[in-house]
Structure formats: structure tokens, C-alpha cells
Amino acid sequence: MFSELLSSSLLLQGNTPETPAAAPFFGFIGCTAALVFACFGAAYGTAKSGVGIATMGIQRHDLVMRCIIPVVMAGVIGIYGLIIAVILATGITPDGYTYFKAFAHLGSGLSVGLSGLAAGMAIGIVGDAGVRAVAQNQKLFVGMILILIFAEALGLYGLIVALILSTKKSE
Amino acid sequence: MWLQEISPYTWAAIGTALAIGLSVTGAAWGIFLTGTSLLGAAIKVPRIRAKNLISIIFCEAVAIYGIIMAIIFQGKYSYVENPTAAPLAIFAGFALFWGGVTVGFANLACGVTVGITGSGCALADAQNRTLFVKILVIEIFGSALGLFGVIIGIVMTTSAKFN
Numbered sequence: 001m002f003s004e005l006l007s008s009s010l011l012l013q014g015n016t017p018e019t020p021a022a023a024p025f026f027g028f029i030g031c032t033a034a035l036v037f038a039c040f041g042a043a044y045g046t047a048k049s050g051v052g053i054a055t056m057g058i059q060r061h062d063l064v065m066r067c068i069i070p071v072v073m074a075g076v077i078g079i080y081g082l083i084i085a086v087i088l089a090t091g092i093t094p095d096g097y098t099y100f101k102a103f104a105h106l107g108s109g110l111s112v113g114l115s116g117l118a119a120g121m122a123i124g125i126v127g128d129a130g131v132r133a134v135a136q137n138q139k140l141f142v143g144m145i146l147i148l149i150f151a152e153a154l155g156l157y158g159l160i161v162a163l164i165l166s167t168k169k170s171e
Numbered sequence: 172m173w174l175q176e177i178s179p180y181t182w183a184a185i186g187t188a189l190a191i192g193l194s195v196t197g198a199a200w201g202i203f204l205t206g207t208s209l210l211g212a213a214i215k216v217p218r219i220r221a222k223n224l225i226s227i228i229f230c231e232a233v234a235i236y237g238i239i240m241a242i243i244f245q246g247k248y249s250y251v252e253n254p255t256a257a258p259l260a261i262f263a264g265f266a267l268f269w270g271g272v273t274v275g276f277a278n279l280a281c282g283v284t285v286g287i288t289g290s291g292c293a294l295a296d297a298q299n300r301t302l303f304v305k306i307l308v309i310e311i312f313g314s315a316l317g318l319f320g321v322i323i324g325i326v327m328t329t330s331a332k333f334n
Binding site for chain 2: 020028032036039042053081086093
């Protein structure tokens with residue numbers, strides 16, 4: 001009878017071996033990693049290419065609006081992190097949260113976050129060099145866009161893996 | 172396990188502190204990055220002073236995001252009898268900690284970005300009046316990152332209740 005009381009009280013409390021109270025800790029790490037690392041990547045991309053645009057604008061102010069493309073692509077990396085962070089944050093609940101879900105969410109968040117960080121840094125460095133080159137020779141614009149698309153695809157790969165991991169079901 | 176034995180109030184309080192502390196660090200960093208360039212460029216071109224204060228205000232907004240989130244988080248910090256035995260309190264502690272870390276670091280990145288871009292904006296404006304609005308567009312992209320942090324901080328902590 002005592003063991004029945006104990007197990008029922010544990011079930012009432014929600015802290016069972018299947019749904020331990022420590023599981024949300026790891027789920028939240030995934031959510032934070034998704035947003036923070038993607039934000040770092042987007043921030044680096046925005047700042048680095050922003051400096052390049054401010055510099056080349058002095059020579060060629062007519063090309064500035066076309067050259068804002070690296071900044072937009074860096075912003076999209078931030079959006080990838082935001083999407084996954086919202087999916088993860090709404091998926092982490094106080095009840096019925098298993099270690100299976102927690103670590104799937106952790107992997108999901110880390111995958112989009114770290115890929116976004118890398119992609120954002122690549123976009124920033126290529127964007128900076130690219131806009132400075134476009135100011136000198138406009139024919140290089142298409143080349144810069146192609147390289148930026150390849151860098152953006154890296155963030156997309158992270159988003160794909162994150163989406164697959166975040167929707168993993170244990171049944 | 173040790174994660175459940177640490178008082179949830181530890182997690183909640185440190186998360187709230189990180190939300191405001193790191194956001195203000197980002198805002199301060201951005202303000203000094205923009206301010207030094209603005210003041211240096213304005214020596215020869217004093218007309219840029221008034222318009223470029225908007226870059227400083229964008230950085231200050233990052234600190235405002237941090238204080239709003241910290242006030243929301245501290246509102247959830249309420250007394251429970253035996254917190255390490257209440258899974259809801261443990262969940263709330265973790266949610267507030269990681270929510271605070273998210274808001275703090277996102278605002279840190281945002282503040283530095285807006286600062287760097289604002290510095291570029293002031294220097295470009297000093298050379299050519301028409302560049303101000305164009306470079307300001309980049310700053311607006313940068314300040315969106317702080318808003319992402321705020322959104323995720325709110326979504327993470329909506330279901331975080333101590334009792």
C-alpha cells in the first residue's frame with residue numbers, strides 16, 4: 001500500500017522515471033542554442049557586410065541599395081533560428097516531457113544554431129569583400145550573389161536537420 | 172539528480188539577472204561603438220550630430236528590451252513551499268534561466284551589430300548626405316535580432332509558473 005501511495009504521489013507530482021523533471025533543462029538548451037547562435041551568425045553577417053556597404057557607398061552611392069542583399073541574407077539566417085526556437089519552445093511542456101524529446105530538441109537546436117553561426121559568418125565575410133569589389137567592377141555582382149547563395153544553403157541544411165529532429169516521435 | 176536538487180530559485184534569479192545584465196552590456200557596447208565614430212566624424216562635419224543620434228537610440232532600445240523581459244521574469248518569481256519537490260517549480264526555474272540566457276545573448280549580439288553599423292552610418296553620412304537612410308536600413312535589420320530574442324524569451328516562459 002505504501003509503494004502504491006508513493007508511486008501515485010510521484011505521478012501526481014509529474015516526476016516519474018519516464019518524464020523526469022530534469023528533462024526540460026536539456027530541451028531549453030536546444031531552444032536557446034537555436035536562437036542565440038543563429039543570432040550571433042546573423043549579427044556577424046549584418047555587421048561585417050554593413051561596414052563594407054558603408055565604405056563602398058562613399059564611392060558608389062547609387063549601388064548601395066542593390067548591395068544590401070548580404071544583409072538580407074544574414075537576416076534570413078536569424079529567421080531560421082527563430083523558426084526552430086519557436087517550434088522547440090512550444091514543444092517543451094511541464095508534463096509528458098521525456099528524455100527522448102528533450103535530447104531530440106537539444107540536437108535540433110544545436111544543429112540550426114551552429115549551422116546558422118557558420119553560415120552567418122560566411123555571409124558576412126563574403127558580403128564585405130563582395131560589395132567592395134562590386135563598387136570597383138559592377139560585373140562581379142552576379143558572382144557575389146552566387147557565392148552568397150552557397151553560404152546561405154549551409155544555414156538551410158541546419159534548418160532541415162533541425163526540423164526533422166524536432167518532429168521526432170517516440171511511438 | 173543534481174539538476175533537480177539545485178533550488179529552482181537559483182536558476183530563475185540567475186536567468187533574470189542575465190537577461191538584464193547581458194542586454195545592457197550589448198546596448199552599452201553599441202553606444203560606445205557608435206558614439207566614438209559619431210563624435211570623431213562630427214569634428215569636421217557637425218551637421219551629422221542630430222540625425223545620427225537615432226543610431227544611439229536603436230542601441231538604447233536593446234537595453235529596454237532587456238529590462239522589459241527582466242521585469243516579466245521577476246513577476247513569475249513567487250514563493251512555493253518545497254520547490255525541489257514540485258516539478259512545475261523545477262520547470263519554471265529552467266524556463267526562466269534559459270529564457271534569460273536567450274534574451275541576454277540575443278540582445279548582446281544585437282547591440283554590438285547596431286553599434287558597428289551605426290558607426291558606419293555616421294562615417295558614411297559625413298561623406299555623403301544621401302547615404303544616411305540607406306545605411307539605416309542595415310541598422311534596422313540588425314535591431315530585429317533583439318526582437319527575436321524577446322519573442323523567444325516570451326514563448327519560452329509563458330507556461331513557466333511556480334505555483
